[in-house]
Amino acid sequence: MIFTKIKRTVKSGAISFWRNGSVSLASVLILTVTLTVITMVLFSGVVLSSTLETIKNKVDIDIYFVKGATEDSILSFANEVKKNPDILDVKYTSRDQAYQNFKERHKDEEATIQALTEIGDNPLPASINVKAKDPNKYDSIVTFLKDKETALGNNNIIDKINYTEKNQQAIGSLNRIINASNKLGILIAIFFAIVSILITFNTIRLAIYIFREEVSVMRLVGASETYIRAPFVTVGILYGLVSAIVTTIILLPITHYAGNWTEKLGTGMNLFDYYRANMLMITAALVVGGTMLGAISSFLAIKKYLKV
Template sequence: ALKATLEAFPEVEKVGYVSREQALEEFRARHENDELTLQALDELGDNPLGAVLNIKTKEPSQYEGVADFLKSSPVLSKEGKPIIDRVNYFQNKVAIDRLVTIIRQSEESNLAKTLILAVVSIIVMFNTIRLTIYISREEIAVMRLVGASNTYIRGPFVVVGIMYGIIAGLLAMAAFYPLTYWLGPLFYPFPFFLGDNIGDLTLFDYYLAHFGELFLIVVLCGVALGGISSFLTVRRYLKV
């Protein structure tokens, strides 16, 4: 009932339920190399862990409202006892507030940075294709003499620009791997949602979890910038 109530909140994106048994299994998996902890757990006999509801809101700033609801409106069991033992938000509030601040500042500056980098990329590609056209001027002259079509002459330069964009995207993804690994500890720990569980956010974890999405975005942006810049360069400098 509580899970359904939370899922009905407009600011809640997803609610994941972890049973006591699953929580115990995950705890054992996380400490599989810690024999002392596992031994102490076995000596307890009973499962000391409780069930967990992992809540993901649409915006980090919305966690406080959900946490306040859980704190001010305790849900009672049939026996009249509160079923909520602890709301972890208040323990992670400093980290979440810091994350919200970083996200807000990033959103304010990312558009300008993206536009600047896009313009720089187009200028670099512009000059690269122009140099390629200059180097290939004799081959272009021969193709004109034998009656090659405009598309046949211009096409390879556009393809080269697209290939440059793909290569640049692949190099960027390769560079992100060590960078996120080294910079990850600077942003630890932040709560983040992955699947049905909440873990501790590092840039490296986020990079691995969203590798497919990041790969498509970076490579497609490289293709778009390379294709557009090479097309504009060919139209300006290659008169056929």
């Protein structure tokens, strides 16, 4: 019997969805806008986080060594530096490598390359590049490096530590801005979600209001609350399901357009690539969110008309 009931409910819901096409269309449109807005707000959060990560990754410390420093002494110094728990990575660039890199970087600038050749000797120093695990730790890392430099005494091989506090300050304020933006983004997402849910709820309530007379007839022929409610909830689920599929499709051109834009802005990501890579998960979330929204709205909206 339970199978028969489920079959009847699904059939009745699907028929109602189809036969009341205009009501279904309006509800699906509202739900689609809701899901699209919420997804876009969440996407903006992802873009902001990626931007912050990109900028954080651009901050580093370069340590240049005197010309006479041997590779062994530099590598031994680099190994010492690596032991600091705040340091993520240390990369060594030899003088020859630096020379090659320079030539590669300026290969189209004939005058520069010519000037380099005229010098004869390789003027570029060897260096190590230091990256911190947390950008807020650069200050303490610089202090640590300077202490190391002092400790070397007469055997000092360091020529220059290239790091300015201004970088740190800029990163700090950017960090704060992006954190604040993220918090604001979450608030906006919550606000939009609440507004959209209310609009969806009211749209479905309006759709069910049209059927209030029918609900009272159903009650009078002895249909139970569950039996009346189930097809309406099924229709709500169908609204959500169709909206989720439509939203998934709509997001393709939106993210495609926004993808180039996010890449050019230096956010460190292409929104379209991100969407494609996570499409299955996002679609699943949209389907779950959409059907829940549709079902809960219908469930609550029908309640009012069941008191006959």
